[in-house]
Amino acid sequence: MGMTLDAGRNAVVRVAVATLWASPETTRAVDAPALADRTDIPAWISAMNRDQQVGECVLSQLLLGERVLVEEVRADGWARVVAVEQPAAKLDPRGYPGWLPTAQLSPAPRETPPAQPLVVDATTTSLHADPAGELVLDGVILGTRLLPAGPARDGWRPVHAPGHRQPLWTPDGHLVPVSTRPPTADEVLAMASRLRDVVYIWGGVSAYGVDCSGLVHLAWRRFGVRLPRDADDQADATTPLLLGAERPGDLYFFARPGRPIHHIGIxxxxxxxxxxxxxxxxxxxxxxxxxxxxxxxxxxxxxxxHRV
Structure with missing residues (x-):
C-alpha cells in the first residue's frame, strides 16, 4: 500500500469509486465489493435488493484521486475522513465527514505535477499498464480528474493515478481538458441526461448508481463546478428564482411543510x-x-x- 496514512494529513482515493460510510460498524455483508481493496461497484449494486439500495449506512461516494483530510486511523483498517471536495456546510465546514477503508486511500503527493488536469468524459473508462495492455483499474467514471503524464500515443494517454508509481494508460478519446469557463445550462443538462436509467443508490455519486443530489453534484462536477453534496446545502449554494422563470438546467427543490428539503431535480x-x-x-x-x-x-x- 506504500506509505502509511497519518491523522491530520491529506490523502487521495486510490480506487475508481470509494464509498463513504456512516461508520465501519454499519456496513453489511452485501457491501463486500464496495469495501474491497479494489472496489467493484457494479457487482455491489447488482447484489443489493431494493431495501439495501437505500441503506443509510452509505453517506456519499468519492472518485479516484479525490482528496480527503484524514482525521483518525484505526488499527482495523478504517480511517475517519473529511471529503474536502464535497461541501457539506451543515455537517462540517471543511467537507463531508465519514469513514473509508484505509486500503482505498494513498497519502496525498506533496507536490502536484504542473500539468493541466484532464477529466473523464466517457461514462466509464479503464486504466491499463500500457496502451491497450493489461487492465489495472476498471470502472473509472465520468467526472474523475486525472493528471497527464505525457503526450498521447496510438490513441492512448498516459496519466498519473494515485497508488501507482508508473503512469497508467487510458483511451485518449475518453478524456477532455478541464474547462476554464463555467458550463452552460444546456451542457450540464446534456451531461446529466447521459445518466438516465442509472440505478438509484442512496449516497451514490457514480455512473453506476446515484441519488438525487448526487446526480446534480456529479453533473456539475464534470465541468469543474463544486456544488455541495446534499440537496439542502445545494439550495443554500444556488440562486432562487421566481417560479415560472426557470429554464432547462435550473434546479427544482422539494420539501414537505415544516421539513427540510428532501429532493432535487434538474x-x-x-x-x-x-x-x-x-x-x-x-x-x-x-x-x-x-x-x-x-x-x-x-x-x-x-x-x-434555483439557478447555479
Whole structure:
C-alpha cells in the first residue's frame, strides 16, 4: 500500500469509486465489493435488493484521486475522513465527514505535477499498464480528474493515478481538458441526461448508481463546478428564482411543510403553465434516473426553483 496514512494529513482515493460510510460498524455483508481493496461497484449494486439500495449506512461516494483530510486511523483498517471536495456546510465546514477503508486511500503527493488536469468524459473508462495492455483499474467514471503524464500515443494517454508509481494508460478519446469557463445550462443538462436509467443508490455519486443530489453534484462536477453534496446545502449554494422563470438546467427543490428539503431535480423544460413542469431526477420510488413531468405529489411539495 506504500506509505502509511497519518491523522491530520491529506490523502487521495486510490480506487475508481470509494464509498463513504456512516461508520465501519454499519456496513453489511452485501457491501463486500464496495469495501474491497479494489472496489467493484457494479457487482455491489447488482447484489443489493431494493431495501439495501437505500441503506443509510452509505453517506456519499468519492472518485479516484479525490482528496480527503484524514482525521483518525484505526488499527482495523478504517480511517475517519473529511471529503474536502464535497461541501457539506451543515455537517462540517471543511467537507463531508465519514469513514473509508484505509486500503482505498494513498497519502496525498506533496507536490502536484504542473500539468493541466484532464477529466473523464466517457461514462466509464479503464486504466491499463500500457496502451491497450493489461487492465489495472476498471470502472473509472465520468467526472474523475486525472493528471497527464505525457503526450498521447496510438490513441492512448498516459496519466498519473494515485497508488501507482508508473503512469497508467487510458483511451485518449475518453478524456477532455478541464474547462476554464463555467458550463452552460444546456451542457450540464446534456451531461446529466447521459445518466438516465442509472440505478438509484442512496449516497451514490457514480455512473453506476446515484441519488438525487448526487446526480446534480456529479453533473456539475464534470465541468469543474463544486456544488455541495446534499440537496439542502445545494439550495443554500444556488440562486432562487421566481417560479415560472426557470429554464432547462435550473434546479427544482422539494420539501414537505415544516421539513427540510428532501429532493432535487434538474429542470428539463420551461413551464408553459404552472401545472406543466418537467425534470430529470434520481427517483427514490422508481429506483432509477428518469425524466418526467412533476406528479401531483411532487408539485404539492415544490418549494422553489434555483439557478447555479
Amino acid at each position: 429542470v428539463t423544460a420551461a413551464p408553459d403553465s404552472p401545472d406543466r413542469r418537467r425534470m430529470l431526477h434520481a427517483c427514490y420510488t422508481q429506483r432509477r434516473v428518469i425524466e418526467e413531468p412533476l406528479s401531483a405529489d411532487r408539485a404539492a411539495t415544490l418549494v422553489g426553483a
